[in-house]
Amino acid sequence: MFTYKQLEALYWVVKLGTFSAAAQKLFTTQSAVTKRVQQLESIFDVPFFVREGRHKTLSAQGQEIFLIAEELLAHRERLSRDFKHRARTHKKLTLGVTEISAITWLPNLIDHLKNRYPEIHVDAVIGMSGELRQMLAAGKIDAAFMQARSMPNDFQEIPLRYLDLMWVGGKSLNPDHVYHAREIAEMPLIRQSNESALSAIYDAWLLPHKAASNIFTINNLIATASLCMSGIGISCIPQDYFMPMVGTRRLVRLQTSKAAPRILYSAYFRKQVDDDFHTHIAEIAARHCDFSNTMLGAE
Known part of the structure; x- marks a missing residue:
């Protein structure tokens, strides 16, 4: 049976182009990467690479296995990330938003977060962008969705929408x-x-x-x-x-x-504080960020 280490070795050799680059990426030696790829070839009993002149390229079978390996690694990453996030959803999440977000897409975002993480408790604070900036710096809110502005280097910015x-x-x-x-x-x-x-x-x-x-x-x-x-x-x-x-x-x-x-709207959160979790929240926010409202069309 193959291992994820073997799949990672093949994946990064193909992605980065050389065994040495893959070894650096995986923080191991080139000989270890070579051994893992050879073991994988032995398991499937097919050569992954063919020589064309002075270079090696993926064989047809190697390309097929690479695509499957890429998919398996992506599923593993998604599974690991989601369950890691769900394990932390007992925590309280306080979001800071401006008025336009509160009256348009914030309710949809909160509904999605509650469906995705049933145990999550979401609070929202509505304020001017200057107020939100101060609250974020003081640790009174976990993340802010507001107009892009200059922030200290210890804050991460992820663009959402104009x-x-x-x-x-x-x-x-x-x-x-x-x-x-x-x-x-x-x-x-x-x-x-x-x-x-x-x-x-x-x-x-x-x-x-x-x-x-x-x-x-x-x-x-x-x-x-x-x-x-x-x-x-x-x-x-x-x-x-x-x-x-x-x-x-x-x-x-x-x-x-x-x-x-x-105005460019962005998500802001402090670096090194649940980076993965807050990055995931920002990615969800980017998908829901929509400043339109058809309700005002009625007399």
Whole structure:
């Protein structure tokens, strides 16, 4: 019967191209790798390599066995990873998210985590990206899903998805006019507090101009959209989530001379603290991250 060590030897020889490179990868000697591959050839009674000039290439039988070995090793890795994670799901997992994630894809993510890990206890904290950054640094949350920002080197970042924004206002605005940054800056701007990454994004987009009139609201996207509908001012809000309100003409989307801002959302967690587990959570989050919401299409 073959062993996983023998399969790993064949796999890395093929992947890396030489027995010496495979030996370095497996932290063993070249002779040990050669012996394992030869043992595997003996078990299956087929040569894995054929010589072509000065080089050796996989034989047809060797290619077939390599593909099976690759699949078996992948299954072993998946089995080991999943059961390792499930063994740790008695722990409490506290996630930090911004408002747009909380009202769109967070419920689906939590449902998936509970189905995947029945014993897991998930808590969610909703806040501005600046607040989440501070909580993550203080160890008050295990992972944060927020706008990409500069973090200390001891934190891992895994990109999730881009959030596209759009400039909107009330019905009195002309949807066919192309607005320049100067014109946008001259309108009353409805914005969130400085703890929100959106404020910095507005200012960067308007450069070299500055907003002439800032109307600060509560840190709530729905309230921001409602104030825009009333004609009090304009704002730049998540496109996919609020597009149904544009479709029903409750909001007017402003065409602009340069593309509206977009924000990269990423998962953050501290390195060397359950790295595999949190990386797996981030991978699941990336699959569920979706900033759209069809519920706003209804009157």
